[in-house]
Amino acid sequence: MVREDPMAYEREIRAALEAVEKACRLCMDVQKSLDPIETVQKEDRSPVTVADIGSQAVVTMEILKEFPKDSIVGEEDVRPFRDSPAMTKNILNLVRKHVEHIDKAGLMEAIARGTRDTDSAGRFWTIDPVDGTKGFLRGDQYAVALALINKGKAEVGVLGCPNLPMEIEYPKAGVGCIAFAARGHGAFVRLLGKTDERRLSVDRVCDASKARFCESVEKSHVSHDTHARISSRLGITAPPLRIDSQCKYVTVARGDASIYLRMPKQSDYREKIWDHAAGALIVEEAGGLVTNFRGELLDFSAGRKMAGGTGILATNGKIHRSVLDAIAGLSDRS
Numbered sequence: 326m327v328r329e330d331p332m333a334y335e336r337e338i339r340a341a342l343e344a345v346e347k348a349c350r351l352c353m354d355v356q357k358s359l360d361p362i363e364t365v366q367k368e369d370r371s372p373v374t375v376a377d378i379g380s381q382a383v384v385t386m387e388i389l390k391e392f393p394k395d396s397i398v399g400e401e402d403v404r405p406f407r408d409s410p411a412m413t414k415n416i417l418n419l420v421r422k423h424v425e426h427i428d429k430a431g432l433m434e435a436i437a438r439g440t441r442d443t444d445s446a447g448r449f450w451t452i453d454p455v456d457g458t459k460g461f462l463r464g465d466q467y468a469v470a471l472a473l474i475n476k477g478k479a480e481v482g483v484l485g486c487p488n489l490p491m492e493i494e495y496p497k498a499g500v501g502c503i504a505f506a507a508r509g510h511g512a513f514v515r516l517l518g519k520t521d522e523r524r525l526s527v528d529r530v531c532d533a534s535k536a537r538f539c540e541s542v543e544k545s546h547v548s549h550d551t552h553a554r555i556s557s558r559l560g561i562t563a564p565p566l567r568i569d570s571q572c573k574y575v576t577v578a579r580g581d582a583s584i585y586l587r588m589p590k591q592s593d594y595r596e597k598i599w600d601h602a603a604g605a606l607i608v609e610e611a612g613g614l615v616t617n618f619r620g621e622l623l624d625f626s627a628g629r630k631m632a633g634g635t636g637i638l639a640t641n642g643k644i645h646r647s648v649l650d651a652i653a654g655l656s657d658r659s
Contacts, residue, residue, distance in 0.1 A: 337392070338481055342483055345485040348383045348384050350423060351423055371458065379419040383423050384471055385435040397438045399436070446626050447476070450474070452470065461569075466569040471483045474626075482604065483503065484607060486503065491516060502575075527642065533584075573585045577640070584648060588635070
C-alpha cells in the first residue's frame with residue numbers, strides 16, 4: 326500500500342487483508358462447486374455451511390500467525406459439525422488448499438479459539454466468516470467480515486465481498502471486491518486479488534427525500550414494514566436496494582445508497598458484534614455515520630452481543646438527523 330501518510334495499524338490491516346482474501350477464495354470454491362453445499366442447522370435454526378467453518382478457521386490461523394497473543398471472537402463453533410466425520414474431513418480438505426500444515430486437531434483448535442472468554446474491554450478480533458449465509462446459499466451477496474476492536478471501538482475493518490461488483494450499476498468494472506478501513510485513515514476498496522485501490526466516499530445527498538435506502542433481502546431478519554414507514558415519512562420515492570450481508574455497508578460507503586436501515590423484528594433482539602463492527606467503521610471512515618435508532622454510537626465492549634438500543638442506522642452523515650427524527654416520529658405515533 327502506498328499512501329501519503331503511514332496508516333495506523335499497518336501491520337494489522339495487511340494481515341487482515343491477506344486473511345480475508347484467503348477466506349474469500351475458500352468461499353468461492355465452495356459456491357462454485359457442482360455439489361450441493363453441505364449445511365447443518367445451529368441451535369438458533371440458522372444455517373451453517375462448510376464455508377462458514379472453513380472460512381473462520383482460515384482467518385483465525387492467519388491472524389494468529391501474525392498476532393499469536395490476540396484474542397478472537399468468532400461466530401461459529403465446533404458443535405454443528407463435530408459429530409459428522411464426513412463434514413469435518415471436507416472442511417479440512419478445503420482449509421488445506423489455503424493454509425499449510427493443518428490437521429484435524431489444528432482445525433478444531435482454530436475454531437475453538439473463537440469461542441473462549443475474551444476481555445471485551447480490551448483488544449480482540451471478531452470474525453463473521455460468511456455474513457449472509459442465506460445469500461451465499463442462493464448464490465447472491467455475502468461477505469467475509471473481520472474487525473479489530475480495542476476498548477469497545479472498531480479500529481480496523483475488512484469486508485471481502487466476492488459477488489459484489491466494484492460499481493453496482495456497471496458489473497463490467499469487475500466483480501468481487503474487498504473494502505477496508507483503519508480508524509482515522511479513511512476507507513478504501515479494491516478488486517479481490519488486486520492491489521490497486523481507491524478511496525471510498527459517501528454520497529452528497531442532503532435532502533432525505535432524494536435518498537435511496539438499503540435493507541436486508543430476508544424478511545425474517547428485519548421489519549421491512551418499519552423501514553417502509555420510515556422511508557415514507559422522509560418522502561423517499563426510490564425503491565429500496567435489497568442486498569444480503571454487510572455488503573450494505575459498502576454500498577453506503579461508496580454512495581450507491583445514502584441510508585442503511587436495520588430494525589429487527591424482535592424488540593428484545595441484541596445485535597452481534599461481528600455483524601456490524603467492520604462495516605460500521607468502513608462507513609464512518611468514508612465520511613458517514615452509524616448509530617442505533619436512538620442516535621447512540623455503536624458499542625462493541627459488552628461481549629459477543631452489542632450494548633445499547635435496537636435498530637441500526639447508517640447514513641452519509643448529512644441526513645442522519647432527519648432519519649432519526651423520522652424514526653422518533655414513528656415511536657411518538659405508536
